[in-house]
Amino acid sequence: MNGRSRPARSPRLRTGGDLLKYANRKMRQAGVSHGQGFLGPEEESLTLLGHALGLEWEALPACFRKAVAPAAASRFLELLRRRTEERVPTAYLVGEAWLGGLRFKVDERVIIPRSYFVELIPEVIPAWLPPAESIRRVADVCTGSGCLAVLLARRFPRADVDATDLSADALAVAAENVAAHGLKDRIRLHRTDVMRSLSGRRRYDLIISNPPYEPASVLRRLPAEFRKEPPGSLVSGKDGLDVIRRLLREAAASLLPHGALVIEVGGLRQAMERAWPDLRICWLPTADGSDCVGLIHAADLAALTKPGRPSATRGRPAPRGRARGRNRAR
Numbered sequence: 356m357n358g359r360s361r362p363a364r365s366p367r368l369r370t371g372g373d374l375l376k377y378a379n380r381k382m383r384q385a386g387v388s389h390g391q392g393f394l395g396p397e398e399e400s401l402t403l404l405g406h407a408l409g410l411e412w413e414a415l416p417a418c419f420r421k422a423v424a425p426a427a428a429s430r431f432l433e434l435l436r437r438r439t440e441e442r443v444p445t446a447y448l449v450g451e452a453w454l455g456g457l458r459f460k461v462d463e464r465v466i467i468p469r470s471y472f473v474e475l476i477p478e479v480i481p482a483w484l485p486p487a488e489s490i491r492r493v494a495d496v497c498t499g500s501g502c503l504a505v506l507l508a509r510r511f512p513r514a515d516v517d518a519t520d521l522s523a524d525a526l527a528v529a530a531e532n533v534a535a536h537g538l539k540d541r542i543r544l545h546r547t548d549v550m551r552s553l554s555g556r557r558r559y560d561l562i563i564s565n566p567p568y569e570p571a572s573v574l575r576r577l578p579a580e581f582r583k584e585p586p587g588s589l590v591s592g593k594d595g596l597d598v599i600r601r602l603l604r605e606a607a608a609s610l611l612p613h614g615a616l617v618i619e620v621g622g623l624r625q626a627m628e629r630a631w632p633d634l635r636i637c638w639l640p641t642a643d644g645s646d647c648v649g650l651i652h653a654a655d656l657a658a659l660t661k662p663g664r665p666s667a668t669r670g671r672p673a674p675r676g677r678a679r680g681r682n683r684a685r
């Protein structure tokens with residue numbers, strides 16, 4: 356308890372509903388930030404309550420009007436204290452996060468899954484590729500908890516997935532998640548810098564990456580809960596582009612001719628367009644309109660690494676069977 360007293364349980368905090376209302380108010384008063392896989396205090400409070408009571412999400416409504424046992428209420432209040440005072444993210448407090456309807460184990464060794472790729476892997480990305488059954492080799496660079504590698508393996512059922520990360524700690528968590536999803540025979544984990552140990556060895560139909568992309572100066576300005584995540588999963592050099600620079604070079608040498616590299620770049624869209632003005636990047640649509648995931652075709656990437664050659668796919672048609680929609684390709 357770090358010398359702190361256990362939060363006292365007020366007599367008014369009797370039912371699950373009382374505890375939830377109290378927690379929502381506490382979180383608002385404390386100004387906690389909810390961007391780590393939750394939309395607001397209600398979702399975080401429910402998650403903490405489910406953990407304290409040992410109940411699945413779907414079973415929680417049953418406790419809203421019932422008295423909660425004192426030991427479970429104390430567990431909940433202690434979780435709430437750690438969330439609001441110590442700013443420990445909810446996903447670390449409960450040891451799991453959900454992405455694409457799947458559960459992933461997480462702890463302080465990995466960033467909490469929340470990538471935009473969850474919106475794009477089911478339909479948008481496959482629309483740019485040959486039929487899913489013919490996709491055999493896929494890579495997830497900077498895999499963290501392994502969440503995107505698992506989503507890829509499920510979306511492309513005949514593909515082998517190579518997943519890389521520089522952090523041995525992250526790969527240990529990824530190994531647990533790969534095993535928990537029964538994918539040990541299809542997902543190989545590699546400890547390597549970007550794609551170094553993969554480059555030139557195999558050619559991929561698809562390479563995706565949600566790399567660290569924050570400029571170093573941003574780290575100290577992030578909300579306290581984000582600073583609980585491994586800094587190496589957020590920050591990439593002075594301008595945020597260090598890993599992306601390497602990735603563009605290494606992916607160019609590793610894609611099949613029909614292949615594509617897809618990168619999540621957060622707030623770096625303009626920085627990328629300034630850094631690579633001749634590179635054709637198709638910004639894929641995301642629900643919040645940030646459209647910060649860029650798709651680059653193998654031919655365009657190859658042209659980039661051969662100075663002087665214009666982009667090979669200017670005027671490329673829209674993906675198979677889809678209107679271009681909100682893609683803002685230049």
Ligand SMILES: C[S@@+](CC[C@H](N)C(=O)[O-])C[C@H]1O[C@@H](n2cnc3c(N)ncnc32)[C@H](O)[C@@H]1O
Pocket residue numbers: 465466467468469470496497498499500501502503519520521522525547548549550565566567568587588589598
């Ligand atoms: C933003 S996290 C993404 C994790 C996961 N793909 C996800 O979407 O939740 C970036 C990951 O890149 C890893 N990383 C940072 N620098 C790297 C490098 N040079 N080579 C490989 N992985 C790196 C970090 O350890 C971290 O796990």
